[in-house]
Amino acid sequence: MRCRKVRSCLSAYCRDELSAGRQASVKEHLDRCAGCRREEAVFRELNGSLNTLPEYHVSDDFNTRLLNRIAQERFKETRSRAYLPKRVPIFGWGRLIPAMATACLVLAFVFSGGLGILDNQDQPPTYANNGQGGEYLDDRYKDVQPDQTHVLIQHSQSNWVFQKQVAKANRIRNLMNQLASQSSFGNTAQLAGSGYNYSNRPLIMRLPFDRRTINSTYTTQGVMTAEEAR
Protein backbone atom coordinates (compact mmCIF):
# COMPACT_ATOMS: atom_id res chain seq x y z
CA MET A 1 0.00 0.00 0.00
CA ARG A 2 1.13 3.54 -0.73
CA CYS A 3 1.61 6.24 1.91
CA ARG A 4 -1.24 8.35 0.58
CA LYS A 5 -3.72 5.50 0.84
CA VAL A 6 -2.40 4.45 4.25
CA ARG A 7 -2.60 7.97 5.69
CA SER A 8 -6.24 8.32 4.48
CA CYS A 9 -7.27 5.39 6.65
CA LEU A 10 -4.87 5.92 9.55
CA SER A 11 -7.54 7.45 11.79
CA ALA A 12 -9.74 4.36 11.30
CA TYR A 13 -6.73 2.11 11.82
CA CYS A 14 -5.99 3.79 15.15
CA ARG A 15 -9.57 3.10 16.24
CA ASP A 16 -9.60 -0.51 14.94
CA GLU A 17 -12.38 0.27 12.52
CA LEU A 18 -10.82 -1.39 9.48
CA SER A 19 -11.45 -4.92 8.31
CA ALA A 20 -8.91 -7.56 9.33
CA GLY A 21 -7.26 -7.68 5.91
CA ARG A 22 -6.99 -3.92 5.59
CA GLN A 23 -5.69 -3.63 9.12
CA ALA A 24 -2.90 -6.08 8.37
CA SER A 25 -1.93 -4.23 5.18
CA VAL A 26 -1.68 -0.92 6.98
CA LYS A 27 0.37 -2.48 9.78
CA GLU A 28 2.74 -3.96 7.27
CA HIS A 29 3.23 -0.54 5.65
CA LEU A 30 3.75 1.17 8.99
CA ASP A 31 6.51 -1.29 9.83
CA ARG A 32 8.37 -0.09 6.76
CA CYS A 33 7.48 3.65 6.70
CA ALA A 34 8.69 6.07 9.44
CA GLY A 35 6.73 9.03 8.09
CA CYS A 36 3.47 7.11 8.30
CA ARG A 37 4.44 5.95 11.76
CA ARG A 38 4.79 9.60 12.85
CA GLU A 39 1.35 10.32 11.43
CA GLU A 40 -0.01 7.31 13.29
CA ALA A 41 1.45 8.70 16.54
CA VAL A 42 -0.26 12.05 15.96
CA PHE A 43 -3.60 10.39 15.36
CA ARG A 44 -3.23 8.24 18.45
CA GLU A 45 -2.40 11.32 20.48
CA LEU A 46 -5.41 13.11 19.08
CA ASN A 47 -7.67 10.20 19.98
CA GLY A 48 -6.24 10.15 23.48
CA SER A 49 -6.84 13.89 23.86
CA LEU A 50 -10.49 13.47 22.97
CA ASN A 51 -10.97 11.65 26.26
CA THR A 52 -9.65 14.72 28.11
CA LEU A 53 -12.06 17.14 26.47
CA PRO A 54 -14.13 19.06 29.02
CA GLU A 55 -17.55 17.65 29.73
CA TYR A 56 -20.44 20.05 29.85
CA HIS A 57 -23.12 19.71 32.50
CA VAL A 58 -26.53 21.26 32.91
CA SER A 59 -27.23 23.56 35.85
CA ASP A 60 -28.09 22.10 39.26
CA ASP A 61 -31.74 23.14 39.16
CA PHE A 62 -32.29 21.81 35.64
CA ASN A 63 -34.54 18.95 36.77
CA THR A 64 -36.64 21.21 38.96
CA ARG A 65 -37.14 23.78 36.21
CA LEU A 66 -37.96 21.08 33.70
CA LEU A 67 -40.58 19.43 35.92
CA ASN A 68 -42.11 22.83 36.70
CA ARG A 69 -42.39 23.60 33.02
CA ILE A 70 -44.01 20.25 32.29
CA ALA A 71 -46.45 20.74 35.17
CA GLN A 72 -47.42 24.16 33.84
CA GLU A 73 -47.98 22.81 30.36
CA ARG A 74 -50.10 19.96 31.73
CA PHE A 75 -52.13 22.43 33.77
CA LYS A 76 -52.78 24.61 30.73
CA GLU A 77 -53.76 21.59 28.69
CA THR A 78 -56.13 20.29 31.38
CA ARG A 79 -57.67 23.68 31.93
CA SER A 80 -58.32 24.30 28.26
CA ARG A 81 -60.00 20.94 27.82
CA ALA A 82 -62.00 20.63 31.02
CA TYR A 83 -63.01 24.07 32.15
CA LEU A 84 -63.57 26.11 29.08
CA PRO A 85 -66.90 25.43 27.40
CA LYS A 86 -66.89 24.05 23.98
CA ARG A 87 -67.04 26.90 21.56
CA VAL A 88 -70.22 27.12 19.57
CA PRO A 89 -69.86 28.93 16.28
CA ILE A 90 -71.80 32.17 16.04
CA PHE A 91 -73.80 31.08 13.06
CA GLY A 92 -73.86 27.40 13.82
CA TRP A 93 -76.90 25.17 14.27
CA GLY A 94 -76.25 25.11 18.00
CA ARG A 95 -77.36 28.72 18.27
CA LEU A 96 -79.67 28.91 15.29
CA ILE A 97 -82.17 26.28 16.43
CA PRO A 98 -82.91 27.82 19.85
CA ALA A 99 -83.17 31.26 18.25
CA MET A 100 -85.65 29.97 15.67
CA ALA A 101 -87.66 28.19 18.35
CA THR A 102 -87.82 31.38 20.41
CA ALA A 103 -88.92 33.38 17.37
CA CYS A 104 -91.68 30.86 16.61
CA LEU A 105 -92.95 31.04 20.16
CA VAL A 106 -93.02 34.82 20.06
CA LEU A 107 -94.88 34.85 16.76
CA ALA A 108 -97.37 32.30 18.04
CA PHE A 109 -97.91 34.40 21.10
CA VAL A 110 -98.46 37.55 19.06
CA PHE A 111 -100.84 35.96 16.57
CA SER A 112 -102.82 34.23 19.27
CA GLY A 113 -103.71 37.64 20.67
CA GLY A 114 -101.36 37.51 23.58
CA LEU A 115 -103.64 35.05 25.34
CA GLY A 116 -106.08 37.84 25.63
CA ILE A 117 -104.03 39.76 28.10
CA LEU A 118 -104.41 43.01 26.23
CA ASP A 119 -107.98 42.39 25.39
CA ASN A 120 -110.91 42.74 27.64
CA GLN A 121 -109.51 45.20 30.04
CA ASP A 122 -110.94 44.88 33.46
CA GLN A 123 -113.62 47.48 33.10
CA PRO A 124 -116.00 47.91 35.91
CA PRO A 125 -119.68 47.83 35.00
CA THR A 126 -121.01 51.24 34.29
CA TYR A 127 -124.36 52.55 34.96
CA ALA A 128 -125.90 54.77 32.34
CA ASN A 129 -128.68 57.24 32.64
CA ASN A 130 -131.73 56.13 30.81
CA GLY A 131 -133.08 59.60 30.67
CA GLN A 132 -135.94 58.82 33.03
CA GLY A 133 -134.22 59.59 36.28
CA GLY A 134 -133.00 56.08 36.79
CA GLU A 135 -130.03 54.12 36.01
CA TYR A 136 -129.66 50.88 34.23
CA LEU A 137 -126.83 48.65 33.68
CA ASP A 138 -124.89 49.62 30.63
CA ASP A 139 -125.25 47.19 27.77
CA ARG A 140 -121.59 47.19 27.33
CA TYR A 141 -121.43 45.15 30.46
CA LYS A 142 -122.90 42.32 28.48
CA ASP A 143 -119.53 41.90 26.85
CA VAL A 144 -118.25 40.40 30.00
CA GLN A 145 -121.46 38.73 31.06
CA PRO A 146 -121.70 34.99 31.29
CA ASP A 147 -124.09 34.68 28.36
CA GLN A 148 -121.30 35.53 25.99
CA THR A 149 -118.47 34.18 27.96
CA HIS A 150 -118.67 30.63 26.64
CA VAL A 151 -117.16 31.73 23.34
CA LEU A 152 -114.20 33.30 25.00
CA ILE A 153 -113.78 30.56 27.54
CA GLN A 154 -113.52 27.90 24.87
CA HIS A 155 -110.58 29.68 23.36
CA SER A 156 -108.77 30.69 26.50
CA GLN A 157 -108.31 27.86 28.87
CA SER A 158 -106.22 29.49 31.51
CA ASN A 159 -107.39 33.06 31.22
CA TRP A 160 -107.41 33.96 34.88
CA VAL A 161 -108.15 37.57 34.07
CA PHE A 162 -111.30 36.58 32.28
CA GLN A 163 -112.28 34.32 35.13
CA LYS A 164 -111.93 37.29 37.42
CA GLN A 165 -114.31 39.21 35.19
CA VAL A 166 -116.71 36.32 35.21
CA ALA A 167 -116.59 36.18 38.99
CA LYS A 168 -117.26 39.86 39.18
CA ALA A 169 -120.15 39.52 36.79
CA ASN A 170 -121.55 36.76 38.90
CA ARG A 171 -121.32 38.86 42.02
CA ILE A 172 -123.09 41.75 40.35
CA ARG A 173 -125.74 39.45 38.98
CA ASN A 174 -126.37 38.00 42.39
CA LEU A 175 -126.57 41.45 43.83
CA MET A 176 -129.04 42.52 41.19
CA ASN A 177 -131.11 39.47 41.78
CA GLN A 178 -131.19 40.20 45.44
CA LEU A 179 -132.18 43.76 44.80
CA ALA A 180 -134.83 42.64 42.38
CA SER A 181 -136.31 40.37 44.98
CA GLN A 182 -136.62 43.22 47.42
CA SER A 183 -139.67 45.28 46.76
CA SER A 184 -138.21 48.42 48.39
CA PHE A 185 -135.74 48.77 45.61
CA GLY A 186 -137.52 51.14 43.22
CA ASN A 187 -135.38 50.67 40.19
CA THR A 188 -135.49 46.97 40.03
CA ALA A 189 -138.03 47.07 37.24
CA GLN A 190 -135.70 49.21 35.23
CA LEU A 191 -132.90 46.97 36.12
CA ALA A 192 -134.96 44.02 35.21
CA GLY A 193 -135.84 45.74 31.99
CA SER A 194 -132.33 46.23 30.99
CA GLY A 195 -132.77 43.36 28.73
CA TYR A 196 -130.53 41.06 30.63
CA ASN A 197 -131.74 38.11 32.60
CA TYR A 198 -129.39 37.67 35.44
CA SER A 199 -130.83 34.40 36.51
CA ASN A 200 -130.83 31.03 34.98
CA ARG A 201 -128.09 31.87 32.62
CA PRO A 202 -125.80 28.99 31.89
CA LEU A 203 -122.30 29.57 32.85
CA ILE A 204 -119.74 27.42 31.19
CA MET A 205 -116.53 27.41 32.97
CA ARG A 206 -113.56 25.52 32.04
CA LEU A 207 -111.15 25.08 34.85
CA PRO A 208 -107.49 25.22 33.83
CA PHE A 209 -106.49 22.20 35.87
CA ASP A 210 -109.56 20.16 35.07
CA ARG A 211 -110.41 19.48 31.48
CA ARG A 212 -113.99 18.61 32.24
CA THR A 213 -116.51 21.14 31.16
CA ILE A 214 -118.63 22.20 34.08
CA ASN A 215 -122.09 23.44 33.38
CA SER A 216 -123.39 25.36 36.28
CA THR A 217 -126.53 27.29 36.53
CA TYR A 218 -126.67 30.07 38.97
CA THR A 219 -129.97 31.09 40.41
CA THR A 220 -130.95 33.27 43.26
CA GLN A 221 -131.35 30.16 45.37
CA GLY A 222 -127.82 29.10 44.76
CA VAL A 223 -125.86 26.96 42.43
CA MET A 224 -127.70 24.15 40.75
CA THR A 225 -125.97 21.12 39.53
CA ALA A 226 -126.06 20.18 35.92
CA GLU A 227 -128.58 17.41 36.54
CA GLU A 228 -130.84 19.74 38.47
CA ALA A 229 -130.65 22.33 35.76
CA ARG A 230 -131.92 19.94 33.12
Next chain:
Amino acid sequence: MKAKESEKQIDYDLMKRIQGGDMVAFNKIVDRYKDRLMNIIVRMLRSSEEAEDVVQETFCRVYQHRDSFDFRHCFSTWIYTIALNLARNELRKRKRFKFTDIFDMQGKESEIAVEMELPSNLPKAIEAALKTIPEKYQMAFVLRDIQELPYEEVAKIMNIPLGTVKSRVNRARAMLREKLRPRMEEYNALSKGTLLPVSLL
Protein backbone atom coordinates in the same frame (compact mmCIF):
# COMPACT_ATOMS: atom_id res chain seq x y z
CA MET B 1 -22.26 -5.18 23.36
CA LYS B 2 -24.00 -6.67 26.34
CA ALA B 3 -23.64 -3.35 28.14
CA LYS B 4 -25.35 -1.60 25.20
CA GLU B 5 -28.18 -4.11 25.27
CA SER B 6 -28.72 -3.63 28.98
CA GLU B 7 -28.72 0.15 28.50
CA LYS B 8 -31.36 -0.25 25.83
CA GLN B 9 -33.49 -2.43 28.09
CA ILE B 10 -33.26 0.10 30.92
CA ASP B 11 -34.44 2.85 28.58
CA TYR B 12 -37.37 0.71 27.40
CA ASP B 13 -38.44 -0.08 30.94
CA LEU B 14 -38.30 3.57 31.93
CA MET B 15 -40.29 4.63 28.84
CA LYS B 16 -42.98 2.09 29.63
CA ARG B 17 -43.30 3.54 33.11
CA ILE B 18 -43.33 7.09 31.74
CA GLN B 19 -46.18 6.15 29.40
CA GLY B 20 -48.01 4.94 32.48
CA GLY B 21 -47.59 8.39 34.06
CA ASP B 22 -44.61 7.65 36.31
CA MET B 23 -42.75 10.94 36.82
CA VAL B 24 -40.00 9.23 38.84
CA ALA B 25 -39.11 7.22 35.73
CA PHE B 26 -39.11 10.42 33.69
CA ASN B 27 -36.72 11.99 36.17
CA LYS B 28 -34.40 9.00 35.78
CA ILE B 29 -34.44 9.32 31.99
CA VAL B 30 -33.59 13.00 32.36
CA ASP B 31 -30.66 12.20 34.63
CA ARG B 32 -29.38 9.57 32.17
CA TYR B 33 -29.40 11.79 29.09
CA LYS B 34 -29.17 15.41 30.15
CA ASP B 35 -25.36 15.60 30.24
CA ARG B 36 -24.92 13.54 27.10
CA LEU B 37 -27.23 15.87 25.19
CA MET B 38 -25.58 18.91 26.72
CA ASN B 39 -22.14 17.75 25.49
CA ILE B 40 -23.37 17.54 21.91
CA ILE B 41 -25.57 20.62 21.80
CA VAL B 42 -23.01 22.94 23.44
CA ARG B 43 -20.48 22.03 20.79
CA MET B 44 -23.03 22.75 18.07
CA LEU B 45 -24.44 26.00 19.44
CA ARG B 46 -21.29 27.20 21.24
CA SER B 47 -23.41 28.67 24.03
CA SER B 48 -24.18 26.85 27.26
CA GLU B 49 -27.35 28.88 27.98
CA GLU B 50 -28.91 28.18 24.61
CA ALA B 51 -27.77 24.58 24.77
CA GLU B 52 -29.54 24.13 28.12
CA ASP B 53 -32.72 25.61 26.67
CA VAL B 54 -32.53 23.18 23.77
CA VAL B 55 -31.96 20.25 26.11
CA GLN B 56 -34.93 21.31 28.23
CA GLU B 57 -37.10 21.62 25.14
CA THR B 58 -35.95 18.16 24.06
CA PHE B 59 -37.17 16.58 27.28
CA CYS B 60 -40.45 18.49 27.04
CA ARG B 61 -40.98 17.07 23.57
CA VAL B 62 -40.09 13.60 24.82
CA TYR B 63 -42.74 13.92 27.52
CA GLN B 64 -45.36 15.37 25.20
CA HIS B 65 -44.90 12.61 22.65
CA ARG B 66 -44.21 9.78 25.09
CA ASP B 67 -47.22 7.84 23.87
CA SER B 68 -46.03 7.93 20.27
CA PHE B 69 -42.65 6.32 21.02
CA ASP B 70 -42.17 3.14 18.99
CA PHE B 71 -40.50 0.42 21.05
CA ARG B 72 -39.08 -1.15 17.89
CA HIS B 73 -36.62 1.74 17.72
CA CYS B 74 -33.82 2.73 20.04
CA PHE B 75 -34.71 5.36 22.63
CA SER B 76 -31.27 7.03 22.49
CA THR B 77 -31.59 7.43 18.71
CA TRP B 78 -34.99 9.03 19.18
CA ILE B 79 -33.90 11.52 21.82
CA TYR B 80 -30.69 12.45 19.98
CA THR B 81 -32.70 13.05 16.81
CA ILE B 82 -35.08 15.39 18.62
CA ALA B 83 -32.19 17.27 20.24
CA LEU B 84 -30.24 17.69 17.02
CA ASN B 85 -33.28 18.85 15.08
CA LEU B 86 -33.97 21.47 17.71
CA ALA B 87 -30.30 22.53 17.64
CA ARG B 88 -30.43 22.83 13.84
CA ASN B 89 -33.55 24.97 14.10
CA GLU B 90 -31.73 27.19 16.55
CA LEU B 91 -28.76 27.54 14.20
CA ARG B 92 -31.09 28.43 11.33
CA LYS B 93 -32.69 31.11 13.46
CA ARG B 94 -29.25 32.50 14.20
CA LYS B 95 -28.37 32.66 10.53
CA ARG B 96 -31.54 34.60 9.85
CA PHE B 97 -30.86 37.13 12.57
CA LYS B 98 -27.14 37.61 12.74
CA PHE B 99 -25.95 40.09 15.32
CA THR B 100 -22.42 41.27 15.68
CA ASP B 101 -21.50 42.58 19.05
CA ILE B 102 -18.53 42.88 21.32
CA PHE B 103 -19.05 39.36 22.68
CA ASP B 104 -18.23 37.97 19.22
CA MET B 105 -15.05 39.99 19.24
CA GLN B 106 -14.25 38.70 22.69
CA GLY B 107 -14.73 35.12 21.45
CA LYS B 108 -12.28 35.68 18.64
CA GLU B 109 -9.75 37.15 21.01
CA SER B 110 -9.96 34.05 23.17
CA GLU B 111 -9.43 31.85 20.12
CA ILE B 112 -6.27 33.72 19.27
CA ALA B 113 -5.16 33.48 22.87
CA VAL B 114 -5.67 29.71 22.82
CA GLU B 115 -3.47 29.36 19.77
CA MET B 116 -0.71 31.20 21.54
CA GLU B 117 -0.89 28.94 24.55
CA LEU B 118 1.46 26.13 25.32
CA PRO B 119 0.80 22.80 23.61
CA SER B 120 -0.10 21.22 26.92
CA ASN B 121 -3.53 22.81 26.45
CA LEU B 122 -4.40 20.40 23.67
CA PRO B 123 -8.01 19.79 24.65
CA LYS B 124 -8.72 23.49 24.31
CA ALA B 125 -6.93 23.55 20.99
CA ILE B 126 -9.09 20.67 19.81
CA GLU B 127 -12.25 22.50 20.93
CA ALA B 128 -11.15 25.64 19.11
CA ALA B 129 -10.29 23.67 15.96
CA LEU B 130 -13.63 21.82 16.14
CA LYS B 131 -15.50 25.10 15.91
CA THR B 132 -13.83 25.94 12.61
CA ILE B 133 -14.85 22.83 10.63
CA PRO B 134 -18.20 22.72 8.79
CA GLU B 135 -21.32 21.75 10.75
CA LYS B 136 -22.07 18.41 9.04
CA TYR B 137 -18.54 17.08 9.65
CA GLN B 138 -18.52 18.52 13.14
CA MET B 139 -21.80 16.78 14.05
CA ALA B 140 -20.64 13.43 12.70
CA PHE B 141 -17.31 13.76 14.55
CA VAL B 142 -18.94 14.73 17.85
CA LEU B 143 -21.47 11.88 17.71
CA ARG B 144 -18.90 9.24 16.70
CA ASP B 145 -15.61 10.20 18.32
CA ILE B 146 -16.71 12.18 21.38
CA GLN B 147 -20.03 10.52 22.23
CA GLU B 148 -18.74 7.15 20.94
CA LEU B 149 -22.01 6.19 19.33
CA PRO B 150 -21.91 3.37 16.76
CA TYR B 151 -21.83 4.31 13.10
CA GLU B 152 -25.28 2.79 12.52
CA GLU B 153 -26.84 4.92 15.22
CA VAL B 154 -25.15 8.06 13.92
CA ALA B 155 -26.54 7.27 10.46
CA LYS B 156 -30.08 6.97 11.90
CA ILE B 157 -29.75 10.14 13.95
CA MET B 158 -28.43 12.21 11.05
CA ASN B 159 -30.67 10.40 8.58
CA ILE B 160 -27.86 9.72 6.11
CA PRO B 161 -26.40 6.49 4.71
CA LEU B 162 -23.77 4.57 6.67
CA GLY B 163 -21.09 5.17 4.06
CA THR B 164 -21.74 8.92 4.20
CA VAL B 165 -21.31 8.88 7.97
CA LYS B 166 -17.96 7.09 7.72
CA SER B 167 -16.82 9.47 5.01
CA ARG B 168 -17.78 12.56 7.04
CA VAL B 169 -16.14 11.27 10.20
CA ASN B 170 -12.96 10.55 8.25
CA ARG B 171 -12.97 14.01 6.69
CA ALA B 172 -13.54 15.66 10.09
CA ARG B 173 -10.58 13.78 11.59
CA ALA B 174 -8.37 14.80 8.66
CA MET B 175 -9.44 18.46 8.98
CA LEU B 176 -8.70 18.45 12.71
CA ARG B 177 -5.37 16.80 12.07
CA GLU B 178 -4.42 19.53 9.58
CA LYS B 179 -5.48 22.35 11.90
CA LEU B 180 -3.67 20.85 14.86
CA ARG B 181 -0.59 19.68 12.98
CA PRO B 182 1.79 22.44 14.21
CA ARG B 183 0.63 22.05 17.78
CA MET B 184 0.76 18.26 17.65
CA GLU B 185 4.30 18.27 16.28
CA GLU B 186 5.34 20.73 18.95
CA TYR B 187 3.68 18.59 21.58
CA ASN B 188 5.42 15.47 20.34
CA ALA B 189 8.76 17.21 20.24
CA LEU B 190 8.30 18.44 23.80
CA SER B 191 7.30 15.03 25.03
CA LYS B 192 10.37 13.45 23.39
CA GLY B 193 12.63 16.11 24.79
CA THR B 194 13.85 17.45 21.45
CA LEU B 195 12.26 20.82 22.10
CA LEU B 196 12.51 22.73 25.35
CA PRO B 197 9.68 24.97 26.53
CA VAL B 198 10.35 28.68 26.27
CA SER B 199 10.06 29.17 30.03
CA LEU B 200 13.11 26.99 30.68
CA LEU B 201 15.37 28.95 28.34
